[in-house]
Amino acid sequence: MSEMKYTQDHEWARLEDNNEAVCGITDYAQEQLGEIVFIELPEEGDEVEQGNECAVIESVKAAGELKAPVSGVVLEVNEALNDEPELVNSSALGDGWFMRVRIEDPSELDSLMDEEAYEEYLATLD
Amino acid sequence: MSTLNSTAQKTPLYDFHLAQGGKIVDFAGYLLPVNYPLGIRKEHAHTRGHAGLFDVSHMGQVRISGAAAGEALEALIPVNLVGLRPGRMRYGFFTLDNGGVLDDLMITRREDDFLLVINASRKQEDLQHLEQRLPATVHLEPLADRALLALQGPQSVQILAALAPGAAQFGFMDAGPLEIAGVACWVSRSGYTGEDGFEISMPADQAETIARALLDSGLAHPVGLGARDTLRLEAGLCLYGHELNTETSPVEAGLAWAMQKIRRPGGDRAGGYPGQERIEHELAHGPSRCRVGLQPQGRAPVREPSELLDASGVVVGAVSSGGFAPSLEQPVSMGYVASALATPGTRIDALVRGKKVPVNVVELPFVAHRYAR
Numbered sequence: 001m002s003e004m005k006y007t008q009d010h011e012w013a014r015l016e017d018n019n020e021a022v023c024g025i026t027d028y029a030q031e032q033l034g035e036i037v038f039i040e041l042p043e044e045g046d047e048v049e050q051g052n053e054c055a056v057i058e059s060v061k062a063a064g065e066l067k068a069p070v071s072g073v074v075l076e077v078n079e080a081l082n083d084e085p086e087l088v089n090s091s092a093l094g095d096g097w098f099m100r101v102r103i104e105d106p107s108e109l110d111s112l113m114d115e116e117a118y119e120e121y122l123a124t125l126d
Numbered sequence: 127m128s129t130l131n132s133t134a135q136k137t138p139l140y141d142f143h144l145a146q147g148g149k150i151v152d153f154a155g156y157l158l159p160v161n162y163p164l165g166i167r168k169e170h171a172h173t174r175g176h177a178g179l180f181d182v183s184h185m186g187q188v189r190i191s192g193a194a195a196g197e198a199l200e201a202l203i204p205v206n207l208v209g210l211r212p213g214r215m216r217y218g219f220f221t222l223d224n225g226g227v228l229d230d231l232m233i234t235r236r237e238d239d240f241l242l243v244i245n246a247s248r249k250q251e252d253l254q255h256l257e258q259r260l261p262a263t264v265h266l267e268p269l270a271d272r273a274l275l276a277l278q279g280p281q282s283v284q285i286l287a288a289l290a291p292g293a294a295q296f297g298f299m300d301a302g303p304l305e306i307a308g309v310a311c312w313v314s315r316s317g318y319t320g321e322d323g324f325e326i327s328m329p330a331d332q333a334e335t336i337a338r339a340l341l342d343s344g345l346a347h348p349v350g351l352g353a354r355d356t357l358r359l360e361a362g363l364c365l366y367g368h369e370l371n372t373e374t375s376p377v378e379a380g381l382a383w384a385m386q387k388i389r390r391p392g393g394d395r396a397g398g399y400p401g402q403e404r405i406e407h408e409l410a411h412g413p414s415r416c417r418v419g420l421q422p423q424g425r426a427p428v429r430e431p432s433e434l435l436d437a438s439g440v441v442v443g444a445v446s447s448g449g450f451a452p453s454l455e456q457p458v459s460m461g462y463v464a465s466a467l468a469t470p471g472t473r474i475d476a477l478v479r480g481k482k483v484p485v486n487v488v489e490l491p492f493v494a495h496r497y498a499r
Binding site: 034035037038040056058060061063 | 160161165166167352355356425426427429449450452457479
């Protein structure tokens with residue numbers, strides 16, 4: 001069973017079996033950033049820490065970042081984003097995924113919002 | 127998303143922007159669209175391929191009139207304005223005593239006055255400067271009740287001429303009255319994109335009528351500030367606050383071309399403007415730093431204020447503007463480097479997020495200008 005969790009900085013983590021999580025940015029985030037032209041992904045084997053910047057996102061008008069929603073080791077990155085960074089705009093929750101991480105501490109996810117909480121959070125933003 | 131500044135001003139086209147689906151941001155205290163639903167890339171491409179319509183009403187329009195107004199303006203701007211014929215427009219800049227630039231602007235000579243178009247972000251400074259320095263015989267009138275639209279792109283003349291046939295007779299930098307959709311407008315064949323196009327001044331309450339008339343054919347799209355910036359960056363044009371500021375001289379900025387011979391040493395009306403000493407020195411000996419085009423290697427944009435380093439890691443300059451060029455599908459930047467390194471082909475590094483990114487010094491513009499001449 002896979003469960004979607006969200007951060008206040010508009011990242012998502014989809015927890016899958018065997019303590020792995022696929023991560024990316026939400027539709028709200030890609031909308032705010034605008035048309036994405038470049039992404040610098042972490043490398044496989046990199047350690048990422050929850051809340052710390054682990055990927056660079058450049059849109060036409062500004063630079064942004066992905067902060068790791070969970071801590072762990074990067075197992076796989078979405079190489080397609082090197083040639084088609086705009087996938088993040090068109091499919092932020094699908095083909096625009098950034099990385100797959102092996103989670104060290106699954107309880108970290110407890111501090112993240114579930115779908116409903118994230119929707120409520122979005123409603124409070126301007 | 128942050129709350130918009132509640133004191134930010136609307137232009138006469140604010141409701142129109144909302145109706146067109148514009149995404150509103152605060153720019154220099156004005157509420158303007160950064161883009162519409164089409165998005166920056168497509169709005170940019172549509173301007174270069176067809177035509178884009180920009181609301182630039184945030185810019186200041188100022189009327190200068192009275193005896194010897196041309197001479198009075200020449201005392202503030204190192205450009206030939208006395209010799210500027212009625213119906214002609216010219217690019218210039220207010221200089222400061224230290225040789226720096228207060229603002230860049232467009233100046234049009236009309237039958238009985240001069241029309242200045244100044245940057246929104248410098249309006250207060252420019253007006254104060256003019257109030258302080260213009261002689262009593264010269265009258266300064268900010269035209270607060272006028273809007274300004276820019277129609278830019280290869281189909282601009284076709285679109286405007288269909289509404290106002292006289293537009294086809296305008297050469298580049300010609301200016302004059304035209305009736306558009308029944309409204310008396312002041313029009314110049316000029317712009318900030320490198321493309322052919324027109325800038326159109328009209329009473330504020332007629333702006334929407336004219337905007338709709340220009341969009342009616344379906345050939346032009348509304349375009350926001352995001353694409354305005356990518357277009358001018360590709361065209362190698364300066365943006366005040368980036369390539370120009372109060373410390374930077376027009377010579378450093380590569381704008382000496384705008385100073386006609388008559389205002390340079392040896393010319394009949396040489397000097398007589400603030401900062402003459404430094405500017406004339408730089409004209410004679412070259413400036414110590416120069417504005418250049420920068421081509422980053424790789425796909426990552428190199429944005430201001432990234433430092434520029436030479437091969438030994440010494441800081442030799444900085445990026446003044448940088449981003450993504452939609453027409454070229456690659457990042458481009460502009461910046462200042464020590465003059466010794468300003469030759470196209472020179473390889474230097476930009477410091478981006480603590481890492482060195484190789485950039486090549488290149489000629490400007492990145493995309494060739496296609497003015498009507």
